[in-house]
Amino acid sequence: MTSIPAFNRWLQDKENASLECKEAKHGYDEGELMEYCAAIANGNGGKFILGVDTSHTVVGTTAFAGTLGKIQHELLQQLNLRVEVEELRHSQGRVLVFHVPRHRAGSPVQYKGRYYTRIGPVKMESEEIRRIVNETEEDFSARIVPNLALTDLDARAIEILKERRAKKAGRSELISADTESTLRDLQLLTDDGLTYAALILLGKPEKIAQMLNQSEIIYEWRGESTKITYDFRKEWKAAYLVVVDDIWKIVDDRNIRTPHQQGFDVPLVIASFEETSCREALNNAVTHRDYRIASQSVFVRCSPQAFAITSPGGFPEGVTQENALDRSKWRNKLIAETLQHIGLVERSGQGLNRIFEESIRHGKGSPDFTESDDHEVHLNIPAQLKDANFVHYLEKIANERQIVFSLQELIELDQIREKGKASHLQNREKFLELGLIEQHGKTRGAQYILARQFYDSIDRRGIHTREKGLSRDAKKQLILQHLQENKRVQLWELQDAFPGVPARTLSNVLQELKDNNIIERVGSRKTGYWVLRKLDLNISSADKRAQKSAFNKPK
Helix, strand or coil, X not given: CCCHHHHHHHHCCCCECCEEEECCCCCCCHHHHHHHHHHHHCCCCEEEEECECCCCCECCCCCCCCCHHHHHXXXXXXXXXXXXXXXXXXXXXXXXXXXECCCCCCCCCEECCEEEECCCCEECCHHHHHHHHHCCCCCHHHCECCCCCHHHECHHHHXXXXXXXXXXXXXXXXXXXXXXXXXXXXXXXXXXXXXXXXXXXXXXXXXXXXXXXXXXXXXXXXXXXXCCCCCEEEEECCCHHHHHHHHHHHHHCCCCEEEECCCCCCCEEEECCCHHHHHHHHHHHHHHCCCCCCXXXXXXXXXXXXXXXXXXXXXXXXXXXXCCCCCCCCCCHHHHHHHHHCCCCCCCCHHHHHHHHHHHHCCCCCCECCCCCCCEEEEEEECCCCCHHHHHHHHHHHHHHCCCCCHHHHHHHHHHHHHCCCCCHHHHHHHHHHCCEEEECCHHHCEEEECHHHHHHCCCHHHHHHHHCCCHHHHHHHHHHHHHHHCCECXXXXXXXXXXXXXXXXXXXXXXXXXXXXXXXXXXXXXXXXXXXCCCCCCCXXXXXXXXXXXXXXX
């Protein structure tokens, strides 16, 4: 939240492409608001303020009273832009501040098919549109911070930087190197001044609050992940190198470590929150977040169910939920390189792979990005042990057959264990050939489960029978029994009766019964239903025997 002193400092600045004030005493036009926000976003982002006149005097506004949530939603829908709306209770009256993020590189913001630019707002010229379309995402962390001096950096953070750098390089003399040369070697300091990377990693708290207030990490603990309110909360707005260990300590204070014994093996201890994964996820969030979004912070939300971390800004250009493990692209390259130089992160692109591999190998299942969107990246790392036997199975197979599973193969095996799905043909064929999985059914309706040897090894053969499900003939008999008792059946009823069986598979079973003259369709495709076919004197004797056999089989 913006403090009143910070707001008053804004009013001392002249209006520019990043700051626009409107009096709006008695309301404001929604369409004009959309145009201004689009125009500011097509620049470098900034603030649009209502309740302040042209002389930068607070006059108060009644605009959008009681509808701030609605107008924020409309801005997201109309502009595909997450504009945070803040209501300030100034001594001179109510003020609204719209925190407008910069457009994504290569994607100008439009409103009702038009692109707007400052000052005005006015319609953007085609040349300006081309400029944005052709631009690449800059390294924000390499930009120079105006008026940031060496005295604005935290002495403890600089000490940590030197110690970690010396340890990583194996050169103890780097600990005593002078600060300026250290910062220049890491490109945190140039002839033009100190960078935002230096501020984020090394800045004093008061300077971060003044110059990059959004550089904040917030931790919340919930005893149940679905709870709306948190049970504990802590915030950090200080040099990242100073707070990173403190953040892990807070996470680890609520850690649960579960020993798992199999046979005479040494017990495997699995922590809810694995230190390596949690630190990598936090480093990724700090490295990849969009610092131009002034109204959002990095959030770490922990519960017994998961370690979830959210960072402002969507994936970097060209990266998606689907290819995040294969395509590495830094949004703040200088921060990433600095953390690599001091040994805080893995090589480019390796940290995320390690998070996924560790989670699967520890029997928790795959992490996911499913709650991510264009405006924030949400990484959810499971905390609960789902299937420790699966961990031992993988280790046993790998050791016995001298197999090294790739990360993609581990993810695929985990998906088969969890959902019965095999997405990649090459992996699927390899697993079938090795006898690691079984296929039940044909074509697109086929289901895949872990092989019987897995369930044999843990003495849980009944689970294998359950996972394998009913045979095709057994499904037919149950369908016929249902028809004898209820006279008719629709596909949705069968989906209730056979949970987990694809609708296509059930449709194929019904079609086979129809082809054998046992059932028939009544009505249209959408509203029709299936019934038992009446015995017909004109059908062949073989079909009559099939019908009678179906009717007379024991229930």
